[in-house]
Amino acid sequence: MYRPISSSVTKFKELPRAEEIQPDREIRRGPRVASKEVPPDLRSVPGSPREPKQEHWFARHFPEPNFKLGILTQTYYTVLDNIPAPTHETHKILKEKYGDLIKRVNQEADLYHEKPPASPPDPSPDLTKEIKAKAKEVGVDLVGITRFDRTYVTAETKGQALFKHVIVLCRAFDWNITHTIPSVEWDVHSYDTSLALSLAGLELADFIRSKGYRVQFIAGTGTPGEQMIVPILPYAIAAGLGQMGANGTMLTPEFGSRVRVIGISTDAPVTHDKPVDYGINILCEKCQVCVQRCPGRALPNIKVNWHGVTKYKIITERCQPMLKYAECNICTKVCPVQHFGLKRVLDHYRETDGQILGKGTDELESYTMFDKGRFGVGERPKFNVKEGGKGLMRMAVSLKLIQPIRPVLERNPDPLYDEDRIPALEE
Numbered sequence: 001m002y003r004p005i006s007s008s009v010t011k012f013k014e015l016p017r018a019e020e021i022q023p024d025r026e027i028r029r030g031p032r033v034a035s036k037e038v039p040p041d042l043r044s045v046p047g048s049p050r051e052p053k054q055e056h057w058f059a060r061h062f063p064e065p066n067f068k069l070g071i072l073t074q075t076y077y078t079v080l081d082n083i084p085a086p087t088h089e090t091h092k093i094l095k096e097k098y099g100d101l102i103k104r105v106n107q108e109a110d111l112y113h114e115k116p117p118a119s120p121p122d123p124s125p126d127l128t129k130e131i132k133a134k135a136k137e138v139g140v141d142l143v144g145i146t147r148f149d150r151t152y153v154t155a156e157t158k159g160q161a162l163f164k165h166v167i168v169l170c171r172a173f174d175w176n177i178t179h180t181i182p183s184v185e186w187d188v189h190s191y192d193t194s195l196a197l198s199l200a201g202l203e204l205a206d207f208i209r210s211k212g213y214r215v216q217f218i219a220g221t222g223t224p225g226e227q228m229i230v231p232i233l234p235y236a237i238a239a240g241l242g243q244m245g246a247n248g249t250m251l252t253p254e255f256g257s258r259v260r261v262i263g264i265s266t267d268a269p270v271t272h273d274k275p276v277d278y279g280i281n282i283l284c285e286k287c288q289v290c291v292q293r294c295p296g297r298a299l300p301n302i303k304v305n306w307h308g309v310t311k312y313k314i315i316t317e318r319c320q321p322m323l324k325y326a327e328c329n330i331c332t333k334v335c336p337v338q339h340f341g342l343k344r345v346l347d348h349y350r351e352t353d354g355q356i357l358g359k360g361t362d363e364l365e366s367y368t369m370f371d372k373g374r375f376g377v378g379e380r381p382k383f384n385v386k387e388g389g390k391g392l393m394r395m396a397v398s399l400k401l402i403q404p405i406r407p408v409l410e411r412n413p414d415p416l417y418d419e420d421r422i423p424a425l426e427e
């Protein structure tokens with residue numbers, strides 16, 4: 001049964017409101033874009049190119065593992081515990097700023113579904129307008145609603161989701177701070193944003209309960225220690241908030257990927273939004289700036305069919321070592337949709353017969369990566385194996401933090417590859 005959480009450790013005796021965490025941000029919201037404004041040669045399908053039958057087959061027989069619980073994430077934290085890294089500075093600052101507040105917010109979110117409705121059900125047949133207005137009032141910058149699709153439940157969290165509607169909530173990062181990426185300043189700001197969004201989500205959840213319904217936090221809080229039942233991006237795209245970019249995350253027309261995204265589910269009566277074609281599926285094929293600028297070489301330049309969805313699939317193992325640089329996020333910083341907003345990018349594309357706004361300029365593409373120095377257009381840092389240049393697992397092995405795979409194979413020889421068992425070929 002749900003019990004309220006209290007703390008004497010932090011200066012935040014009660015959970016604060018989002019605006020107390022982040023009173024000022026310059027979010028530079030770009031205008032919304034309608035499908036009919038997308039140039040004809042950038043049009044494809046609303047949302048993501050999907051094969052629902054394949055998606056359901058994969059979900060049934062090979063469900064995606066929960067990223068938060070997986071071997072890569074565990075190995076990343078083992079590595080981080082054993083190396084000097086700018087990310088440590090972020091965690092130190094967060095601890096000084098918030099004490100145990102982040103932990104308490106995560107606990108509150110994890111247990112929220114145990115709270116009963118606070119009143120009898122509101123007689124209104126549709127609470128969509130009220131919920132969306134409340135979301136904006138409490139500090140949410142974008143909100144979309146879709147149905148709960150079991151296809152995306154992770155292998156470890158099957159059977160845990162309770163309600164049939166998903167409300168996706170986004171809060172934008174400050175434009176100027178985003179342009180310091182990679183930096184501890186941005187890393188701390190990103191967690192401030194996550195915390196503010198989680199607090200906004202809790203306030204919205206209280207509002208829904210006050211209308212006589214229940215809420216479950218299904219997709220994290222974006223803060224350290226969060227839990228997730230589903231990855232939120234497929235729902236965000238189904239709710240029309242954006243489309244997947246080549247940088248492995250969702251681009252919104254207003255902010256590109258300069259947003260934190262969380263999701264709650266509810267049994268309140270709501271109307272679902274629809275996926276939209278903003279032209280991003282094809283725009284990314286022509287842009288490729290993030291692919292060329294990624295220091296970890298983690299973004300491929302081809303799309304694949306991944307569990308029934310055609311998309312760019314980030315190579316997580318190569319991205320992870322870069323997260324020690326204050327979560328990297330160079331792929332967000334250098335994206336023209338983030339920098340200018342989608343409308344300006346599409347207008348420029350139309351007016352210049354297919355040019356990508358800002359591509360090839362230092363204003364958009366350059367970055368300074370801590371002790372590695374500054375990198376202009378066409379330049380990227382290099383990393384040795386111990387720094388993660390060959391991926392996270394080889395980094396962990398070279399730092400002697402995990403055992404290489406070979407001894408396991410030696411203990412369990414595969415007869416096909418055991419030379420003693422294979423007869424020599426006759427001359």
Ligand code: SF4
Nearest residue numbers: 294296319328329331
């Ligand atoms: S976070 Fe950094 S390493 Fe990872 S995909 Fe983005 S740019 Fe590449």
Ligand code: SF4
Nearest residue numbers: 245284287288290335
């Ligand atoms: S930088 Fe270009 S290719 Fe990468 S996500 Fe943004 S628009 Fe797509």
